Amino acid sequence: MKNFRNLIVCLCLFVLASCSVNEQPEMVMEKDTMVLSQENAVIEAIMSRRSIRQYKSVVVGRDTLQQILTCGINAANGQNKQSWEIRVVDDSTRMKKIVDLMAKGNPSKTIQDLEGCFRGAPVMVFIARDLGYDFSAYDCGLFAGNVMLAAQSLGVGSICLGSPVRFINEGSTRDEILNLLQLSEGYELCLCVGLGYADESPEAKPRMSEKIKFLEF
Numbered sequence: 449m450k451n452f453r454n455l456i457v458c459l460c461l462f463v464l465a466s467c468s469v470n471e472q473p474e475m476v477m478e479k480d481t482m483v484l485s486q487e488n489a490v491i492e493a494i495m496s497r498r499s500i501r502q503y504k505s506v507v508v509g510r511d512t513l514q515q516i517l518t519c520g521i522n523a524a525n526g527q528n529k530q531s532w533e534i535r536v537v538d539d540s541t542r543m544k545k546i547v548d549l550m551a552k553g554n555p556s557k558t559i560q561d562l563e564g565c566f567r568g569a570p571v572m573v574f575i576a577r578d579l580g581y582d583f584s585a586y587d588c589g590l591f592a593g594n595v596m597l598a599a600q601s602l603g604v605g606s607i608c609l610g611s612p613v614r615f616i617n618e619g620s621t622r623d624e625i626l627n628l629l630q631l632s633e634g635y636e637l638c639l640c641v642g643l644g645y646a647d648e649s650p651e652a653k654p655r656m657s658e659k660i661k662f663l664e665f
């Protein structure tokens with residue numbers, strides 16, 4: 449009799465437990481109702497931005513530059529360390545001083561090679577990274593991305609440039625140039641972004657959409 453009562457209690461507990469499991473709300477993933485649109489200003493800026501290698505001789509105002517650079521420093525960055533230092537050169541006399549120093553430090557390069565690596569952009573943004581932070585290069589890349597997209601949205605053309613960084617970092621005048629750029633100790637040049645009003649409208653280069661895979665395993 450006692451065994452029979454225990455069996456009933458066990459059965460009741462089992463039924464209760466199963467009910468409570470079944471009562472758990474089922475996770476229902478709702479499909480988003482987003483309308484994909486080219487009329488979205490951010491998407492429009494992303495999809496229309498192209499690297500510009502020919503610029504008009506029109507000055508980009510400091511207010512415009514300030515707005516673009518403020519968008520740059522609002523980029524996501526590791527631990528909000530803002531592990532960049534940004535130096536802007538927006539006149540040809542100062543740019544020439546930099547190119548002359550690059551020529552002194554890279555005797556195998558012609559002045560045309562060195563001037564050419566800046567692609568004729570009238571404004572050069574030098575982005576330096578904090579060598580003491582392992583993610584600083586990503587921070588600088590995200591800064592550069594924001595700058596180029598903000599510029600695009602304001603009708604200013606841009607180009608991201610790695611080759612001037614190579615020439616400067618590998619040349620014997622590296623330290624002189626870093627001094628001229630007034631960078632802090634422990635910072636190294638990471639990227640440049642050229643800005644200016646575009647004098648060309650390049651077509652988009654093809655993208656490898658197969659590099660994106662939705663996983664189904």
Ligand SMILES: Cc1cc2nc3c(=O)[nH]c(=O)nc-3n(C[C@H](O)[C@H](O)[C@H](O)COP(=O)(O)O)c2cc1C
Pocket residue numbers: 497498499500501567607608609610611612650652653
């Ligand atoms: C890290 C990085 C370095 C680059 N360096 C150079 C460069 O030294 N010279 C140049 O003409 N373009 C440079 N570019 C621009 C790329 O060539 C360009 O972004 C790429 O061909 C795609 O074209 P798009 O920007 O018009 O979409 C660089 C871009 C990135 C992101």
